[in-house]
Amino acid sequence: DAMVIQNPRYQVTQFGKPVTLSCSQTLNHNVMYWYQQKSSQAPKLLFHYYDKDFNNEADTPDNFQSRRPNTSFCFLDIRSPGLGDTAMYLCATSRDAGMNTEAFFGQGTRLTVV
Amino acid sequence: SQELEQSPQSLIVQEGKNLTINCTSSKTLYGLYWYKQKYGEGLIFLMMLQKGGEEKSHEKITAKLDEKKQQSSLHITASQPSHAGIYLCGAAYLNTGNQFYFGTGTSLTVIP
Numbered sequence: 001d002a003m004v005i006q007n008p009r010y011q012v013t014q015f016g017k018p019v020t021l022s023c024s025q026t027l028n029h030n031v032m033y034w035y036q037q038k039s040s041q042a043p044k045l046l047f048h049y050y051d052k053d054f055n056n057e058a059d060t061p062d063n064f065q066s067r068r069p070n071t072s073f074c075f076l077d078i079r080s081p082g083l084g085d086t087a088m089y090l091c092a093t094s095r096d097a098g099m100n101t102e103a104f105f106g107q108g109t110r111l112t113v114v
Numbered sequence: 115s116q117e118l119e120q121s122p123q124s125l126i127v128q129e130g131k132n133l134t135i136n137c138t139s140s141k142t143l144y145g146l147y148w149y150k151q152k153y154g155e156g157l158i159f160l161m162m163l164q165k166g167g168e169e170k171s172h173e174k175i176t177a178k179l180d181e182k183k184q185q186s187s188l189h190i191t192a193s194q195p196s197h198a199g200i201y202l203c204g205a206a207y208l209n210t211g212n213q214f215y216f217g218t219g220t221s222l223t224v225i226p
Contacts, residue, residue, distance in 0.1 A: 006156070033214065042202060042216040043157075090156060094214070102147060103204065103214055105157040 003027050006091050006106035013081055013113055021076040021109045023091030032074040033103065034066060035090040043090055049074060081113045117141065118205055118217035126223045127193050135188045135220045137203035143183045147204040151219075157202065160188075190222075198224045 013019040035043035049068045065077040092103040149157040163179035176189045203217040
């Protein structure tokens with residue numbers, strides 16, 4: 001059974017139209033991550049939550065926001081998507097922070113901005 | 115800056131051939147992970163290495179971590195078309211909070 005579930009799998013949105021991507025987990029992990037992966041590139045960390053504590057990466061655009069209403073769910077909000085935001089968005093969880101902790105990934109949401 | 119570098123960037127091999135993918139870290143690792151990604155999908159965990167000199171195998175895939183814990187290799191024996199995909203190494207480091215870094219990825223094509 002899938003442990004990290006992302007919805008939708010595919011999303012097409014118009015330039016400038018807000019979009020929300022969803023991630024849920026059944027692992028009861030403390031940490032949830034959002035990554036952006038553009039074509040032929042490695043995933044890039046956008047931000048993560050350790051429990052309710054939000055940690056934003058320094059180079060994550062302000063256009064990207066996140067919410068974690070409870071342990072199981074985490075959302076990625078893109079307020080005004082640009083064409084350059086077309087990418088695969090990956091959600092991951094880990095039991096604890098940092099070293100020696102395996103991250104479990106969802107199937108990803110492929111976002112296309114038109 | 116890129117913490118993890120992978121080589122080669124892409125690899126095309128004939129079915130049945132052996133191959134090796136390398137992952138080099140700019141800092142000492144505290145956990146090294148290998149993932150496989152099929153096109154357009156999420157990451158599938160393959161193996162985790164923690165100790166210097168550690169080696170793990172699963173079916174025809176073997177991963178090693180060097181004694182200094184800065185370099186790892188992934189070796190596939192007798193490759194099959196099902197091995198095709200993108201292989202990513204991932205790592206966590208001490209004193210970087212909750213950061214989990216990825217390598218640049220290696221795209222593997224296996225020709226039947």
